[in-house]
Amino acid sequence: xxxxxxxxxxxxxxxxxxxxxxxxxxxxxxxxxxxxxxxxxxxxxxxxxxxxxxxxxxxxxxxxxxxxxxxxxxxxxxxxxxxxxxxxxxxxxxxxxxxxxxxxxxxxxxxxxxxxxxxxxxx
Amino acid sequence: xxxxxxxxxxxxxxxxxxxxxxxxxxxxxxxxxxxxxxxxxxxxxxxxxxxxxxxxxxxxxxxxxxxxxxxxxxxxxxxxxxxxxxxxxxxxxxxxxxxxxxxxxxxxxxxxxxxxxxxxxxxxxxxxxxxxxxxxxxxxxxxxxxxxxxxxxxxxxxxxxxxxxxxxxxxxxxxxxxxxxxxxxxxxxxxxxxxxxxxxxxxxxxxxxxxxxxxxxxxxxxxxxxxxxxxxxxxxxxxxxxxxxxxxxxxxxxxxxxxxxxxxxxxxxxxxxxxxxxxxxxxxxxxxxxxxxxxxxxxxxxxxxxxxxxxxxxxxxxxxxxxxxxxxxxxxxxxxxxxxxxxxxxxxxxxxxxxxxxxxxxxxxxxxxxxxxxxxxxxxxxxxxxxxxxxxxxxxxxxxxxxxxxxxxxxxxxxxxxxxxxxxxxxxxxxxxxxxxxxxxxxxxxxxxxxxxxxxxxxxxxxxxxxxxxxxxxxxxxxxxxxxxxxxxxx
Numbered sequence: 001x002x003x004x005x006x007x008x009x010x011x012x013x014x015x016x017x018x019x020x021x022x023x024x025x026x027x028x029x030x031x032x033x034x035x036x037x038x039x040x041x042x043x044x045x046x047x048x049x050x051x052x053x054x055x056x057x058x059x060x061x062x063x064x065x066x067x068x069x070x071x072x073x074x075x076x077x078x079x080x081x082x083x084x085x086x087x088x089x090x091x092x093x094x095x096x097x098x099x100x101x102x103x104x105x106x107x108x109x110x111x112x113x114x115x116x117x118x119x120x121x122x123x
Numbered sequence: 124x125x126x127x128x129x130x131x132x133x134x135x136x137x138x139x140x141x142x143x144x145x146x147x148x149x150x151x152x153x154x155x156x157x158x159x160x161x162x163x164x165x166x167x168x169x170x171x172x173x174x175x176x177x178x179x180x181x182x183x184x185x186x187x188x189x190x191x192x193x194x195x196x197x198x199x200x201x202x203x204x205x206x207x208x209x210x211x212x213x214x215x216x217x218x219x220x221x222x223x224x225x226x227x228x229x230x231x232x233x234x235x236x237x238x239x240x241x242x243x244x245x246x247x248x249x250x251x252x253x254x255x256x257x258x259x260x261x262x263x264x265x266x267x268x269x270x271x272x273x274x275x276x277x278x279x280x281x282x283x284x285x286x287x288x289x290x291x292x293x294x295x296x297x298x299x300x301x302x303x304x305x306x307x308x309x310x311x312x313x314x315x316x317x318x319x320x321x322x323x324x325x326x327x328x329x330x331x332x333x334x335x336x337x338x339x340x341x342x343x344x345x346x347x348x349x350x351x352x353x354x355x356x357x358x359x360x361x362x363x364x365x366x367x368x369x370x371x372x373x374x375x376x377x378x379x380x381x382x383x384x385x386x387x388x389x390x391x392x393x394x395x396x397x398x399x400x401x402x403x404x405x406x407x408x409x410x411x412x413x414x415x416x417x418x419x420x421x422x423x424x425x426x427x428x429x430x431x432x433x434x435x436x437x438x439x440x441x442x443x444x445x446x447x448x449x450x451x452x453x454x455x456x457x458x459x460x461x462x463x464x465x466x467x468x469x470x471x472x473x474x475x476x477x478x479x480x481x482x483x484x485x486x487x488x489x490x491x492x493x494x495x496x497x498x499x500x501x502x503x504x505x506x507x508x509x510x511x512x513x514x515x516x517x518x519x520x521x522x523x524x525x526x527x528x529x530x531x532x533x534x535x536x537x538x539x540x541x542x543x544x545x546x547x548x549x550x551x552x553x554x555x556x557x558x559x560x561x562x563x564x565x566x567x568x569x570x571x572x573x574x575x576x577x578x579x580x581x582x583x584x585x586x587x588x589x590x591x592x593x594x595x596x597x598x599x600x601x602x603x604x605x606x607x608x609x610x611x612x613x614x
Contacts (some may be wrong), residue, residue: 013205013423014435023237065462075424078148078167093462095427097205097376097419098458 207372208433272328285406340447344574389567493565
């Protein structure tokens, strides 16, 4: 039974709008027998952190095209993309490069009801 | 080939995805350090080689296209996004090196606050502006923060292309550079902190802007109109403050999307100027795009690794993400295609490099250019054209003929000083219709203006110039039999 994993997640380039405007998140993944990999992390994010519009962040098994992923400041393509096994205190960054994501604010505002981004951390 | 088939998907995976690399892959350039990112399809670079590569690309782009002369004033159009902020940091980097390898121009920064059109609250706008001001003051260049509302106080001269300086050829570039090195002039940047902050955008202008954008029906037309107004504002600021070049931060990926999107919008004729390195349609102010060789991935990684500050500012709203506007749809198409076929964007980019602008014609009269985008009018074609066919089908599919507009046409007057068409007193108080603007616009601008419900909400500089041109053309038609043609003159 593996120990719980503590991770630092960051969102940028507009992707933070899907997470209440909060860029930095410290999360703890529950312990499980197999080591956590990126695929499971994405599924976990989709289930636990993404409140609305999951299709704007995740497409199928992987992230939506146009969203870059950095693991410990290195391209995740060098780490094996979805197969990379997460380690404790890893830093994972998701940055959106899409122009269209800028449109998200208005959409989400409409959905959420004109709530301004919460500056306090969300945990 | 394009079938939604299980087999095909499996085959595709085998073909396109490279084998999963192990950790600690070495950089392909120096072969010593551990690679941190993959550029293009399979080139892994380490941190320092990547930085060198990034910086070199910028300077090579400027050096290859020798359009920026020493001591020239160049305006950097910064939207706050990662590409334009990366461009800003490259300019800073280039100017800070030791001569003679230093970049040799005088930069200024402009930021257009579009919050009024995007429906942002003034608090949010203020917040973004403050963050950007911090970034700009750190660079030390003079900056201009202009709100989009100021389009309502632009002069009509913005819509008239001016003649450019004919002396700028390749030979003279070399001479100018040699002269500069000889005289060893120092670039004085950053001493005068001319922070022109026009935060006093009047609320009535904000209201007019809001009215304009609410009267535009489709998001496609809104985005197009926003782009046009932004260009005009940048052009005007550049002209007023003596800047002869404007640098835009369009990256390779953005330009690929723009290329395909513009074709869908009907701007195929102007592709070379819209996506090429230099865009000389305005005459005296040339727009250059030094970032056009960088993919979004490279820009984002560079900004992240070397801490280039950027500000994320929301843009126009949308109801459905993918199909809200043509630009949006094209972007999602290209991005999705790129993920499976990584050479998509570079292929489109290489194709765009092959497009060249034809030499500008001698006649620089404003009537031959589109009113809004200042490209050549491509709607003056004869009857055997596809365009004419669309007009015919449009006419046929109208429910009832519009006779009322003809009646009103007779009762109009032109602006003072331009001469009066009708004899006797003229009382002009008729509002402008789409029909009046039609003949002055190119095909895609026509489609955009067609979506504007109330044409009068357009900023006054557009409506005034439109009226002037239209009266001129009517006048010309009336006295055409007395005019000497150019053909006659040649004898």
